[in-house]
Every structure is written in C-alpha cells, then in structure tokens.
Amino acid sequence: MAVHVTEEEPRREQGEDRFLADYDPHAFAPAAVTVDVVALTIRSGEPHVLLTRRAAHPQRGWWALPGGFVRAQDGPDGPADPDLPDAALRVLSEKTLLPTELHLEQLGTYGARDRDPRMRVFSVAYMLLAPGLPDPRTGRGTEEAAWVPWRELGHGDGARAGRELAFDHGRVLADAVERARSKLEYTALATAFLPPAFTITALREVYQAVWGQDLHAANFHRKILATPGFVEDTGELSERGGAGGGRRARLYRAGGAALLHPPLLRSTQ
Template sequence: MADGRDREDGPVSGEEERRFLAGYDPRAFTPAAVTVDVAALTIRSGVPHVLLVRREAHPQRGRWALPGGFVRAEDGPDGPADPDLPDAALRVLSEKTRLPADPHLEQLGTYGRRGRDPRMRVISVAYLLLAPDLPDPRAGRDTAEAAWIPWSDLGHGEGARPRVEPAFDHAGIVADAVERARSKLEYTALATAFLPPAFTITRLREVYEAVWGRPLHAANFHRKILATPGFVEDTGELAPSGGSGGRRPRLYRAGGAALLHPPLLRSAP
C-alpha cells in the first residue's frame, strides 16, 4: 500500500494535458439530457402550497408537473450557458414566476431512473425553493396553466387524499421536498424563508404549524425562539394594529444563524 510520501499530488503536466484537450471530442459519450426541476414551496394564508404547471407540450400533455427545463450546457441559440445548476433552476423558474429578491434555494436531489421520461434518458436535478407568499404565476412557454397547489391536493398532510397526480415521477420529488422542508425546520433557521423581511413570532409559529401540520404551544414557542441565539433579531418596531384588538406584537427579522442550537424537535402529537 502507498505510504505517506506517495500521497502527495502527482504532476499535472501542462503541455501534454493541453494536447490531450485539443484532440478531445465531446460527442464521444452517450448523451443524457439534463434538466432542472424546481419544487417551489410557499405558505398562503396558513396553507402550504407547491408551484405546479400544466404541461402543454408532449409528453404527458395536460398533466400537472414541476416547472423545469433543460440545462443549457453550452452557449447556443437559446441563450448563454448556465454557469451553474442553481442558475439554471432560477432561470427556468423566473420564466414562470416573479421571484423574491433572495429566495432560499437548495438542491434536493437528482432523479435518473431509466424510463422516468419516455423520450430518452433524462437526469433531473431537483431544487427546493422556499419563498414568502408570491403573486399568482403566469403561464410561460409550453405551459397551459401555472398555479399554487395546496400540498393536501397531492396527499401530503393529515388525512389528505390526493386529487392531483403529477407527471413523470414528480409526485415523488414533491414528497421529498415536503419531507426536506419539514425536517429542515427542526434544525435550521429556514422557517424565516417563508416570511417577509419583518415578521412577528406568531407568524413564525404559523409557518411551523402549517408545515408540520400540528399546533404548537404559543407561549413556549415564543420563549424558545428568543432563547435560540441568532434565530431572530428584534427590529425595535411593533406590527401595525390587526384591527380585531389585542396587543401589538414586536417585529423581528431573520438573524444570522443558519443552524439552530438547540434544535426545535417535532415529536409525537
């Protein structure tokens, strides 16, 4: 076996490497199409929704699907290449929705089962996007319709029966997105991504209740949030009156912390 000395980096010979690259043919490998799909989640009046579009083009014409599209691998007639996969995700989605300035975007997973798309081998990199309440989307190219669909219509949540069966394997991708969002609320400060820049503790609690589908103890939640360093920062302001009476709550903004110590665990009911 190699000893320590042998583990030093080997040479990367410049001249030979240049000659190799000059003679390289990128068409030599079997192509697979690479797409990005975006599972955009938001909360509208206390109910979690996912953004879906109705396909106007084949295959699976007429079905609801995640907004997605092909990654631009190289500069071409359609436009410049996507510098990285998150750029592709935001490009594809902004063709269909007006996005907030700084949405939370994270990679969810990559789906490449043979036969998941009838046209050819398609590898889809799925992204999870969390956003505060966005305006209704407008349908884009190849799209008959675009809408925010409640999770419950896809069978997620307490006793919800599925009413929509998305195209391809997108039902599974949405399920993964929902589960990712639920578990990330436990140990990250991600819930604030569902809220506008300034919010009250009660709004934050409603995010948790909507995503987890379970009521939380308001008083203890309040204390726990304030006791978690870096989760929220006091703006010093109060929310405008709600109209129906009650004390005006303080306004907070997202703090610097990404991870929560300690986490907020959801346990059994």
C-alpha cells in the first residue's frame, strides 16, 4: 500500500510549544559524544597518521587519535560546536595546534557499550587528508603529538599486529586506511595529499604509498591525462629533475572533477 505523502501538510501545533517548555533533557541517562580525527599525510613517501599521547585518565600515557568531547551546549569551556565537523577541527587544533583548513570526511560512529570505562561514549570518527603538514606542537590535554608511520602500527601491509592504541582507535584507524585506499580508486582525492602544483610522478607516489604497491609509470601517466577533470596543466615545469638529473616534469593542479570515470582500479594488476 503506497501512501501519497504529498497531500497533507502538518504544521507545528500549539501543543508542541508547551511540550517543549516542559521537556527535561536531564531525565535521560548520561551519554557523551566525542569526535576522533584520523589525520593522514605523506612524509618522505610514506603515509603517516597523527597521534597524541593521552595526558589524562583513562588510559593515560597511551597513544590515541586526537579527539575530545563535543560541546553540545554553550558552557564555561566555550560556545557549543555548531556541527560535528566544527567539533572535529576544534579538537584537532586544541590537541595538536595544527591549521584547520583541510579536507574532512566522516568515517563512522562507534558506540559499543564498553569502549570507554567512564560512561557510555559515542565517538564520531573523521578522516582528514593533508599535504605535508608541519610537526604538530603539543596542545592542551596531551603529553605529546607526532606523525607516526602506518608501518609501525601494523597497517602497512596487514600482517603484523603492531602496537595497540587506546580505546578502539586501532579499529578506527584500520577503517580509515581502508576508506582512504578505496576512495583513491573512484575519486580525485589523491590530490588532497599534494600541494597546489604537483607532478604526475608525485601523484603516482601518493597512490603507491597509500596502496602499498608499485604502479606502471607510463600507464599511470596515460590514464591520469585521459581522465577528464582530474588534473589541469599549469604550463609550468618542476624546478629540477631528480637528484641525479633527468627531464623536468610538467606541473599540474587539481582539476574540477570529484569523481573519476572510469575509476583507477588497484586490484586487477
């Protein structure tokens, strides 16, 4: 039985205002919402993730993703976060003092019952991709903040278990890595890891670093230029060829396309 919902037009009745006036939000069991940020970058050809060492309980001293409580309402600490992405960027800059104009994408929300010993905590994870960022400075609520290579965390090629992170952050990081790998296939996201002007070789090295496999340089070059809107020629050339000489590379900027058609697949080769 299909229902034609275009026929009626309910509006807020007078009963609703009184309902809201009588509503007591404190009647609910306490639950907290946090944001955790998986910030990924590439340094000297290797993917790194931004980690902080916890300065406070619980799990003090453990490495963790930068994260913190969402400000649901205006309070003594500051105004409420207008939306979740705002909270993610605020928390990131508080803990690591990094700039906050970056590509941000929601990964998922984790809310298993015992993931935090304090209370029921629902954590919204964000992924952030950025070109060579500076070393983080240590901000409020952390002992230390640093870029850590994936390799050391056991997510480089899957096999090694690696070091555990606080809470369920190991799983969140693994989800982020898989999301980043998959998004490179069908979106132009790889350019988010690069400065405004870059060479095709630099773009290929992003793919190789994130996917952990080598790509055929000539075919990659052909494919990138054949994909409309992926990159635009700047007309400039790179400063120098490689260390031991070599032709100077053409510089490109990110094109307008967000999606790649057809996608760049990793598995078949």
